[in-house]
Amino acid sequence: xxxxxxxxxKFNENLLAWYDxxxxxxxxxxxxxxxxxxxxxxxxxxxxxxxxMPYYERFMKKYPDVATLAVANDAExxxxxxxxxxxxxxxxxxxxxxxxxxxxxGIFPSVLTDILSLKGVGxxxxxxxxxxxxxxxxxxxxxxxxxxxxxxFELTNDISKSGSRKIFDQHLRKLISADRPxxxxxxxxxxxxxxxxxxxxxxxxxxxxVYCEAYAHGxxxxxxxxxxxxxxxxxxxxxxxxxxxxxxxxLEKRPATGLLADMWTFPLSVLTENEFGQIIxxxxxxxxPDxPDxPDxPETISKTEYIGNFTHIFSHQKWHIAIMRAVxxxxxxxxxxxxxxxxxxxxxxxxxPLAGPQVKMFEILKK
DNA sequence: TAGACGTGGTA
DNA sequence: TTACCAAGTCT
Numbered sequence: 001x002x003x004x005x006x007x008x009x010k011f012n013e014n015l016l017a018w019y020d021x022x023x024x025x026x027x028x029x030x031x032x033x034x035x036x037x038x039x040x041x042x043x044x045x046x047x048x049x050x051x052x053m054p055y056y057e058r059f060m061k062k063y064p065d066v067a068t069l070a071v072a073n074d075a076e077x078x079x080x081x082x083x084x085x086x087x088x089x090x091x092x093x094x095x096x097x098x099x100x101x102x103x104x105x106g107i108f109p110s111v112l113t114d115i116l117s118l119k120g121v122g123x124x125x126x127x128x129x130x131x132x133x134x135x136x137x138x139x140x141x142x143x144x145x146x147x148x149x150x151x152x153f154e155l156t157n158d159i160s161k162s163g164s165r166k167i168f169d170q171h172l173r174k175l176i177s178a179d180r181p182x183x184x185x186x187x188x189x190x191x192x193x194x195x196x197x198x199x200x201x202x203x204x205x206x207x208x209x210v211y212c213e214a215y216a217h218g219x220x221x222x223x224x225x226x227x228x229x230x231x232x233x234x235x236x237x238x239x240x241x242x243x244x245x246x247x248x249x250x251l252e253k254r255p256a257t258g259l260l261a262d263m264w265t266f267p268l269s270v271l272t273e274n275e276f277g278q279i280i281x282x283x284x285x286x287x288x289p290d291x292p293d294x295p296d297x298p299e300t301i302s303k304t305e306y307i308g309n310f311t312h313i314f315s316h317q318k319w320h321i322a323i324m325r326a327v328x329x330x331x332x333x334x335x336x337x338x339x340x341x342x343x344x345x346x347x348x349x350x351x352x353p354l355a356g357p358q359v360k361m362f363e364i365l366k367k
Numbered sequence: 368t369a370g371a372c373g374t375g376g377t378a
Numbered sequence: 379t380t381a382c383c384a385a386g387t388c389t
Contacts, residue, residue: 044385051375051384085373088388122387142385162368189385198383199378229382230370259372314373356374 012177018207019187034108034133069097078353092120132182139172140185144192150224151214159224232318236276239266242326253342279322303327312357
């Protein structure tokens, strides 16, 4: 593209006029309040907007401002986030709210480096908030902007490498509208999701095609350049469903770090692929997870019954879970509900945060 | 810098 | 069913 001042001005006029006509109506586009924009941007990371919308509405109702979020109950916050994935986002949201209370006197920071200092806020989100809420000319570089920009300039930099970011940043800084930087960013995002899409480039309806190198050369689908993702690793587990006489299930809390941190789970034990195969073919199980040492629990769980199996796919792991129902020799009562901070009998499913594998297990056990 | 970190949708 | 995609960040 010829980057003359006149062309850049025309580029923005075309892009922003298209945006004014075609922008997606989204709840968080009805305001520029930094708190609202922040929450919507965090929720939208690697997540489609259709999925985000109900979560956003519930979140704003329960935590309408920074002060409320800063003192949120951890379990309630995680429960609200249940099903959205990437649960550290919820944890970081509360930490960042506390940062704003202590380091910025409760006022959402308006300086880029201050916004960037918030937990869970990286270069994309900081630029999105800075441009949309504070009118700063910062390109918010997400997957959409990288795809559109790579086609505009036929950039062959691998977008899956973090080092490529600065190349896209350099190009976009020359283009970004000083008057409407927030709309510039959102226009390119909408363009990327509706017109300049990964598998199909609808160049015939693109408002900026006359500036596009890939369009001129008929090569839009050659961009962006991106290395392939690794395949998920297969992992095998046996999960145990143990019920007391009240019908409550025994659950454990996962560690505070790592995959599904702080979420509740049925006791799990790692299996080899062969051991897993044994269970699903003839119900034979060689090793069960350790069960709690309870005073009221019968001394031996003499029998286990194979219930079924399912798989759950994460971005980097594929879990194969066989479900065994533990059958105590006699019925037993439990004196206490909460055994400790990380062991409990489930009384109210709606009160504790459960991730995908556990939700699926409940579905199967209900049948 | 590469890999960890969830989930749901599409082809 | 596999592969990839969707408004990334942290370590």
